[in-house]
Amino acid sequence: MDSVAQRLSAVGAGAALELRGVTRMFGALAALTDVTITVRPGERRAVLGSNGAGKTTLFNCITGDFPPSSGTIRFFGEDVTQFPPYERIRRGLRRTYQISALFPGLTVQDNVYLACRGVSRGRFSFLRPGQNDALMHAAENLVQAVHLMGVKDQHVAELAHGQQRQLEIALALAGAPRFVLFDEPAAGLSPTERAELIEILTSLPAHIGYIIIEHDMDVALRVVESVTMMHNGRIFKEGRPQEIESDPEVQELYLGGGHE
């Protein structure tokens, strides 16, 4: 067990998310090498990088989908490196998936209800929620927040791609999120849908920080205050959006290369 002093100093550090020397190997391949990142509570950051830069692996290490091979991960001061994913989620971490990870056999409402139930008590309850169930209402509010009321009772398998992406976001906002990882939320969205996504992201309560992986610079740079560039599993550059955008090395590596 940590001593009280250690825990206090950890709290005093005040970072929402703190990665130190995180490395993730897949066999002999290093998907992440010695990644150290500190994100303040409420901070909004983009992670950029070409395919294979390790962005999604970074998310998987943070949520515990894949544990890191070495290094430590602290979430609001608490060392969560050895925690299973559900323990991290219950502490306020959330994520979305690059390829929608929904429950196609359930309705939109039930999908969101499960998300609300997952971070509260009564996960094993044998009693059906009643008419005035607080979580049912919470779920309904979330469905409304992502503009899906019209398809509330439809099965997720029947939804259009854009609607599934919105539901993906709703699942990550259930309960009381403290920090969210968005993995390419704009993938495959139309320009109008992108505008709506930007609106949802910018209207999140200020205390909710997030990291967003996004290839679309128009989306990414409008919703964040800091940027981390990754390349070959390493942190390549960190800075404000304008600095990164105008950085010649970044231009060379990513912004220029991406358009060819």
Next chain:
Amino acid sequence: MSLAHDAHVTVRPTAAVQGSKLRGWPEIDNPAAWTVAAILLIMPLIANGFFLIEIFATALILGIMALSLMFLAGYGGMVSLMQLTIAGFSAYMVAVFGVSGNANISLGWPWWLAVPMALALATMFGTLGGALAVRTEGIYTIMITLAIGAAFYYFTNQNWAIFNGHTGINTVATPHFWGVNWRADIPYYYIVLAVAALCYFAVDYISRAPFGLALQGVRDNPRRMAALGFHVNAHRVAAYAFASFVAALAGVLQVWNYGQISPGSVSVAACIDILIIAVVGGITRPIGPFIGALIFVLLRTFALDFLVKLGLDGNRFRLLIGLGFLAIVFWSSDGVIGLWQSWRQRQRSGAVSSSGRRGRVSGRGSGQGSSHG
């Protein structure tokens, strides 16, 4: 986007939306369900003892066992072949703790002590088996549970101290109280019917409770469930515990039905029969296993005469079951239930297109209004 997805909603067939509403419980607006319930209740007036016990009670008992598999497979995505083994274990425990002709083995407890003991032990047995099985996925789950079933079968064959080897335990006492012999055809039929109804409604109810919904979430996407805060394997083990209890209830009924239990009742072939029953009936809804069990029992009972009439060997009744199994799986991914549902949907979409849109439209209208906001 509002415009885009509202347009999307209007082109959706209404059948799908209404289908999801039909999943609600209780289905008090379903005349077919009422008719079936009424027929089952007055069955003793219609059917003779043979039909009552050999067909309906037997089908209901097999239906309960298959229901426990349907709960695991349909809601949890876990195909367990040990559900019959759990029922058989429960049946053995009733015989071991209760009163039977094998006084050297049976402890002679009254039924009201022996039955709870059997249920508790069988639930524990199934939960332990489940705890092993949830470490695996797909075909490996099938293999592990089948291995447990096979191991139990051979163990009962060879263990004489408790399971009395291949002869099994005979003349197991059945309950008599309030001046009623509850193994007499009519009281026994009602006991079986009551337990079957209880299990059916329990499964149906739980499917919409947080536990059941979460189980369906685990089925659809276990990784996402973990990313929503659920302990996925704990949920799976809990599902095994519940399904084991259901199967254990069926085991108690079964040992009272035949008055004996022997390794033949827990053979690997019998384990697979439960899978066939569930798949033939359909594993998406709890009524499926009972339909499958009725078809299975009818075929098992009458296929013999039918085949002999055709000049074939009567013992080939399994050939008929196999062919029926093939045909149903070929034409419907979800057994008889699936055939029935697609037929209903065709009927309904025909009716809807002729009478225009109805119901649900107002609810959707308000939804659209809010999404414009």
